[in-house]
Amino acid sequence: MASVVIVGAGPAGTTLAYLLAQRGIEVTLVEAAANFERVFRGEGLMPGGLYALEQMGLFDLLDQIPCRQLHAWEFVVDDRTVLHVNEPTDLGRYRPTIIPQPAFLSAVVERAQAFPSFRFLHGTVQALTQEADRVQGVVVRQADQEIELEATLVMGADGRGSTVRRLANLPLQKLDYDADVLWLRLPVPLPDPSQRSVFYGFICGSESLGAYTSWDDSLKFAYLVPRGQSLDSKPIDWPTRLAEIAPDWIVDHIRTHAEALEAPIPLKVVFGRCPQWFQPGVLLIGDAAHPMAPIRAQGINLALRDVIVTANHLIPLLRTNATPEQFDQAMQRIQAERQPEIVRCQNLQSSEQQLATRLCQSSILRGLLTQLSPLVRPVIERGWLARQKHLRFGLKPVVLAVE
Numbered sequence: 001m002a003s004v005v006i007v008g009a010g011p012a013g014t015t016l017a018y019l020l021a022q023r024g025i026e027v028t029l030v031e032a033a034a035n036f037e038r039v040f041r042g043e044g045l046m047p048g049g050l051y052a053l054e055q056m057g058l059f060d061l062l063d064q065i066p067c068r069q070l071h072a073w074e075f076v077v078d079d080r081t082v083l084h085v086n087e088p089t090d091l092g093r094y095r096p097t098i099i100p101q102p103a104f105l106s107a108v109v110e111r112a113q114a115f116p117s118f119r120f121l122h123g124t125v126q127a128l129t130q131e132a133d134r135v136q137g138v139v140v141r142q143a144d145q146e147i148e149l150e151a152t153l154v155m156g157a158d159g160r161g162s163t164v165r166r167l168a169n170l171p172l173q174k175l176d177y178d179a180d181v182l183w184l185r186l187p188v189p190l191p192d193p194s195q196r197s198v199f200y201g202f203i204c205g206s207e208s209l210g211a212y213t214s215w216d217d218s219l220k221f222a223y224l225v226p227r228g229q230s231l232d233s234k235p236i237d238w239p240t241r242l243a244e245i246a247p248d249w250i251v252d253h254i255r256t257h258a259e260a261l262e263a264p265i266p267l268k269v270v271f272g273r274c275p276q277w278f279q280p281g282v283l284l285i286g287d288a289a290h291p292m293a294p295i296r297a298q299g300i301n302l303a304l305r306d307v308i309v310t311a312n313h314l315i316p317l318l319r320t321n322a323t324p325e326q327f328d329q330a331m332q333r334i335q336a337e338r339q340p341e342i343v344r345c346q347n348l349q350s351s352e353q354q355l356a357t358r359l360c361q362s363s364i365l366r367g368l369l370t371q372l373s374p375l376v377r378p379v380i381e382r383g384w385l386a387r388q389k390h391l392r393f394g395l396k397p398v399v400l401a402v403e
């Protein structure tokens with residue numbers, strides 16, 4: 001009987017495991033982290049990702065965990081608002097939503113555990129096993145032992161630093177991206193409830209900061225660290241540093257609750273894609289195949305959409321004991337179907353990052369933008385909305401086609 005080992009229980013790995021198990025396919029999901037809380041995980045889901053969850057029959061999980069819808073985006077350059085756009089109200093339940101990813105992943109795994117063909121294993125995949133040039137399984141390291149798992153297919157869903165990618169000799173082509181991120185959390189809600197559903201971007205001088213209210217009402221900050229600068233959380237007076245970038249209304253809040261501000265978590269951004277996602281017997285999906293930048297919260301959505309396309313192509317073959325060649329051809333088709341959307345999205349992420357960098361580096365550009373902002377703001381907002389359209393639902397609909 002065909003069986004699948006999925007390496008990594010992020011959004012891609014858990015949801016694919018669920019879809020396979022639901023259809024009676026033997027699947028083992030292997031996760032290195034001892035619990036979902038211990039790794040930083042993105043929180044923003046876009047309409048395309050929400051639609052993917054609906055296709056998978058997992059949308060109702062969001063009713064069981066605390067979530068917050070995002071209603072608008074606002075960007076402030078040198079204390080002048082240069083853009084404020086509302087998300088269309090007709091998106092309804094598909095409005096961008098902030099979710100607690102650990103709770104979501106736990107809920108998916110719990111649901112998958114209802115199916116007898118599902119197995120969840122804590123451990124770190126350290127090697128692939130091979131026979132006649134074809135991957136046939138993995139070696140999992142647990143605290144005191146190694147376990148060998150055989151599989152018809154191995155799925156590398158192990159994120160941006162993918163071990164499966166390295167072991168399968170699938171090179172990652174890195175794309176230019178010139179910032180890493182420090183995450184900070186202030187566990188005190190903004191006083192004005194209307195500000196809690198807005199994502200803010202602040203650029204002041206050469207520094208930039210993202211800020212939004214998370215699912216638990218805490219205020220989260222993403223402080224962008226230009227590449228080359230240290231990501232270490234040096235002893236910086238963070239309330240003062242944030243106050244230098246953010247406008248007065250938020251500065252008052254940060255200063256009032258300065259003692260509650262938590263120490264930053266450094267996160268290295270990996271951004272790029274593999275020219276080839278597969279080798280005989282093994283396929284990469286999600287960040288393992290195309291690590292995404294945090295800009296406009298795209299990575300989870302694309303990972304979920306990869307899963308649907310993967311399920312469409314592989315489930316019929318897994319059910320019918322297809323030949324190795326049929327699996328290999330299907331993997332090619334999966335990459336071909338997903339690639340245009342990934343490229344498009346990464347190009348948009350890249351160009352937005354470059355624009356932010358140019359603004360940070362050029363006081364002339366910032367001066368022009370803020371001076372002309374009353375005139376050019378409608379144009380900037382229209383441009384933003386046009387780009388946001390593709391980022392909301394992707395290039396074309398992705399629909400689960402297997403029963």
Ligand SMILES: Cc1cc2nc3c(=O)[nH]c(=O)nc-3n(C[C@H](O)[C@H](O)[C@H](O)COP(=O)(O)OP(=O)(O)OC[C@H]3O[C@@H](n4cnc5c(N)ncnc54)[C@H](O)[C@@H]3O)c2cc1C
Nearest residue numbers: 008010011012032042043044125158159286287294299300
């Ligand atoms: C700073 C930052 C902020 C982001 N914010 C957002 C956001 O708000 N919204 C959004 O959509 N995207 C965001 N992204 C991108 C998003 O996090 C990823 O695109 C998304 O998590 C990809 O999902 P995945 O399932 O492919 O991989 P991951 O979520 O990375 O999951 C991979 C899993 O594999 C496990 N693993 C790794 N190696 C092994 C191994 N050898 N054996 C077993 N298990 C292993 C890991 O522990 C992990 O659980 C952000 C990225 C960054 C860097």
